[in-house]
Amino acid sequence: MPKKFIFHIALIGILALQLSTLSSCKNRDDDLNLTDSTTYNINPVIGQESIDEIIGSFSSPVEMAASMKSLDVEFSKKYLIDPGLTEDYDSNNKKAFALGVLSADLGYLNIYERTNLIVQYLSAIKRLSDDLRVSQFFEFQTLKRLATSNDNIDSLQFLSVQSFRDMDEYLRQSGQSSLSLLAITGVWLESLYLLTQVANETNQAQLKDKIGEQKISFDLLYGVIQLYRDDPYYVDLLNDLKELKNIFDQVEITYQVGEPETIIQNGTVTIIQNEQSIVEMSDEQLEQIILTTEKIRNKLINL
Amino acid sequence: MKKTIITIIAAFVIFSFLPNKAEAQCRQQMVYTCATKGQSIYLRDFNTKLKNTSTNDAGTRWTVVLNKDAHYRFNLCTPDGFENKVILTLYDSQHPEKTSPYGSTFNATTGDHYEQFDFICKKSGMYYVSIRFKDGVTDKKTCAVGIMSFVGSN
Numbered sequence: 001m002p003k004k005f006i007f008h009i010a011l012i013g014i015l016a017l018q019l020s021t022l023s024s025c026k027n028r029d030d031d032l033n034l035t036d037s038t039t040y041n042i043n044p045v046i047g048q049e050s051i052d053e054i055i056g057s058f059s060s061p062v063e064m065a066a067s068m069k070s071l072d073v074e075f076s077k078k079y080l081i082d083p084g085l086t087e088d089y090d091s092n093n094k095k096a097f098a099l100g101v102l103s104a105d106l107g108y109l110n111i112y113e114r115t116n117l118i119v120q121y122l123s124a125i126k127r128l129s130d131d132l133r134v135s136q137f138f139e140f141q142t143l144k145r146l147a148t149s150n151d152n153i154d155s156l157q158f159l160s161v162q163s164f165r166d167m168d169e170y171l172r173q174s175g176q177s178s179l180s181l182l183a184i185t186g187v188w189l190e191s192l193y194l195l196t197q198v199a200n201e202t203n204q205a206q207l208k209d210k211i212g213e214q215k216i217s218f219d220l221l222y223g224v225i226q227l228y229r230d231d232p233y234y235v236d237l238l239n240d241l242k243e244l245k246n247i248f249d250q251v252e253i254t255y256q257v258g259e260p261e262t263i264i265q266n267g268t269v270t271i272i273q274n275e276q277s278i279v280e281m282s283d284e285q286l287e288q289i290i291l292t293t294e295k296i297r298n299k300l301i302n303l
Numbered sequence: 304m305k306k307t308i309i310t311i312i313a314a315f316v317i318f319s320f321l322p323n324k325a326e327a328q329c330r331q332q333m334v335y336t337c338a339t340k341g342q343s344i345y346l347r348d349f350n351t352k353l354k355n356t357s358t359n360d361a362g363t364r365w366t367v368v369l370n371k372d373a374h375y376r377f378n379l380c381t382p383d384g385f386e387n388k389v390i391l392t393l394y395d396s397q398h399p400e401k402t403s404p405y406g407s408t409f410n411a412t413t414g415d416h417y418e419q420f421d422f423i424c425k426k427s428g429m430y431y432v433s434i435r436f437k438d439g440v441t442d443k444k445t446c447a448v449g450i451m452s453f454v455g456s457n
Contacts, residue, residue, distance in 0.1 A: 057366035057429060060346040063453055067373060070456040111344070158338050158345045165347055206372065206456070213371045213427040220368070220429070255426065260398070260405050269420040271393075271406040277371055277426040 052172040054224055058184050058217065060161050061100075062107035064191035068198055071206055075112040079197045080105045081190070081301055083124035088302075093233040095128045096171075096179040100186020101301060102128070103164045108194060110157045118147040118156075129167065132179065137167035178228050185237070188221055193297045196290040208286055212279030215248040240296045247288045252280040333448045337380035341419075341452070346375075349449035351434050353389065355442060362435025367451065371427045374454040378419040379408045379434070381447045387416045388440045391449045392433045400433055409437060423457050 086098040106121045122143050129135040139159060146156040164183075171180035192214055199207035222245055228234040258274030338345040351363040369375060379391040394404035406420045434447050 053366050054429075057368045062344060063346055063370065063373070066344045066453045067370070067456050070453075154339055155335075158335065161345055162334070162338075162348070210370070210372070216427045217368050217370075258425075262406075267417075269406065269417050270423065271420060272423045273405065273425045275397075275426055277428075 048177065051224055051227060052177055052180075054220060055172060055177060055181050055184055056169065058188060058221070060107070061103040061164055061187045061191075062111055062157065062161055064104070064195055065108040065111040067210065068195065068207075069111050071204065073198050073202060073204070073207070075108075075114065076198075077114075077117065079194050080108065083120050085301060086124050086128060089128070091233070092132060092179060093182055093231075095131050096182040097186040097300060099125060099128045099132065099167075100183035100188075101190040101297075102186075103160075103183070104187045104190035104194070106160055110153070110160055113153050115147045115153070115156070119144055122147065134167045134170060137170060138163045178231065178234075181224060181228065185221060185225065188217065189293070189297050189300070192218075192293050196293045199286070200290050208281070209279050211286060211289055212251050212253070212281040213277065215251045215253060215279075216277070218244070218248055237300075240299060244289070244292050244296060247285060247292060250285055254278050254280065333380050333382075333446070334450070337378055337448050338450045338452070340378065341376065343376045343452035343454045346451045346453055349391075349432055349434055349451070350446070351448075352444065352446045353434070353436055354444045355436055355440065362433055364431050364433045367430050367432055369422075369424045369427065369430050371424055372457050373424050374457050375422045375424060376419055376450075376452045376454050377406065377408075377422065377432070378450040378452070379447065380418075380450070382445055385442070385445045385447070388437055388442060389445065389447045390433075390435055390437050391447075392435075393420075393422060393430060394433070395428070395430050400431070405430070421454060 081098075081101055083102060086095075086102065089095050089098055102121055102125050106118065106125065109115075109118050109121060122138075122140060126135060126138065126140050129138055143156065143159055143163070146152055146159065164187075168180050168183055171177065171183070192211070195207060195211055195214075198204075199211055222238075222241060225234060225238060225241065229238060254277070256276045256278060258276065261272045261274055263270045263272070334348045334350065338348065347367075349363070349365050353361050353363075355361045377391055377393060379389065381389045390407055390409040392400050392404045392407040394400045398405050406422055408417045408420060409415070410417070432449060432451070434449050436442070
């Protein structure tokens with residue numbers, strides 16, 4: 001009996017070793033043919049892995065808010081979606097899109113440390129993620145505790161962003177890239193909405209520039225969304241976004257050549273990229289982007 | 304015989320979950336510490352298990368969309384003993400990884416290693432981040448975590 005027991009344990013050990021070795025062989029560094037910062041046209045015959053890589057490359061739900069705060073833009077609750085609106089969403093596509101929108105708003109609240117408002121957004125995210133069966137990535141009890149105790153905002157920010165990214169990665173790895181894309185589109189559109197609303201009220205030149213620069217990420221996103229045009233939800237989404245695409249197409253981005261400069265000071269390395277993108281966008285185009293973004297965003301969230 | 308078959312099936316069921324748990328361990332232990340080291344705002348992490356093979360560059364590459372006028376920070380964290388054996392690199396096709404990347408935690412000219420570097424982006428677009436074993440390192444495997452965070456607007 002002891003011999004059999006040892007044999008079984010040894011067998012389990014060997015299998016475990018082999019499986020863990022297989023897992024460590026996972027290497028995503030395949031031969032991808034993606035465009036990068038030098039160009040941004042989408043390849044129409046791009047493979048699923050490349051599509052997933054593009055979807056996963058988008059910035060986090062807090063970057064735009066962090067960027068606005070660093071420019072001393074004041075907080076305003078009026079820009080945010082009412083989390084109660086998402087209760088009646090009936091399709092997974094709508095829920096995934098709303099999850100992205102709410103995550104961007106949660107990021108905005110986190111960055112501005114409005115912890116008193118966070119819990120209701122967390123509750124809405126929990127409901128949607130339960131419906132989409134991805135709630136395992138959100139530690140809601142911990143997030144709520146951090147939000148209500150208000151004493152560890154760094155942990156709250158970290159956990160919120162990481163939960164969203166883990167969920168998003170899971171969707172792509174489990175063959176649900178179309179839902180991941182909708183969540184990312186929700187984050188992107190809500191971030192643009194926040195940015196355009198603030199720019200409309202403050203008239204800061206730097207914000208205007210940031211809006212024009214969104215042409216680059218929008219073209220990438222639009223290109224990937226087009227690949228899903230067999231899905232009726234995406235057809236409608238493309239029709240809505242087409243109006244924004246037409247305006248962004250008129251925005252000119254030119255490039256000024258320059259070599260990066262490295263500064264090492266007190267052991268800290270800073271690289272300044274001297275090659276620049278320059279946005280040429282008229283006030284009329286800016287106004288159109290502001291109005292159209294608001295229109296599309298409100299339509300998609302059923303306002 | 305029957306018991307052996309049951310054991311094999313049980314082992315497959317149990318250990319099919321092992322890889323994820325192993326990755327999660329690396330994430331839990333290192334990402335949080337790595338992400339909360341400085342004053343910058345965590346944006347995303349790059350988790351990888353590195354395995355040295357003779358046939359390819361051991362490592363992983365990710366694409367990232369960076370925005371103009373943003374000041375980013377890239378941190379690299381490795382288990383003890385691997386500090387000078389793993390490299391995080393930021394690059395694109397005009398500034399290739401092997402010849403002239405934008406930034407790296409290893410300066411090939413001086414031989415210096417850095418835990419982190421800052422990148423002031425002046426051009427929105429897609430870039431690449433890689434984490435690899437340094438050339439010549441003979442260790443078989445390890446895990447490593449890169450962190451991209453936001454420092455401010457320029």
